[in-house]
Amino acid sequence: MAINKLTKGHNLRWESSRMMLPEHVSALNASRFDATKDKKPTIDEQQWEEYSLIIQEARANNRKVRITVWSDGFFRDMIGWIHSVDPQLKKIRIDLDEIDVVYINLDEIAGVETMD
DSSP, X not given: OOOOTTOTTSGGGXXXXXXXXXXXXXXXXXXXXXXXXXOOOOOOXXXXXXXXXXXXXXXXXXXXXXXEEEETTEEEEEEEEEEEEETTTTEEEEESSSSOEEEEEGGGEEEEEEOO
C-alpha cells in the first residue's frame, strides 16, 4: 500500500493545514517586533527640573551631554552640545559634531547627563 496524505497512521493527513498566508506571516512578524519594544517612560516633575538644570548648565558652559531619547519603542543615546532650546516648539537643538545637527522633542527625552 502506497503512503499518501489519507493513509491512516501517518502524519501526512494534515500536512496541507500547515500553510500560512503571507498576510499572517507578516502580522506574526510585526507582533514579534512589537513585543521587543520598550514602553515610554514616565518622568515626574522633579526629574524634569533636574534635566532642565543640567541642560541649562551644559548650554551656558558649552559642556557635552548625553541625552537618552525614546522613539517608537526604542531608546538611543545622543551625545553632543546643546545649541538651543525652543520652549514654544518644545524642541532642543543638539550639535553632534561640526556638521550633524539633531532636533529632539522634549517629550521624547528619557534621560540627560553631562559627559565631562
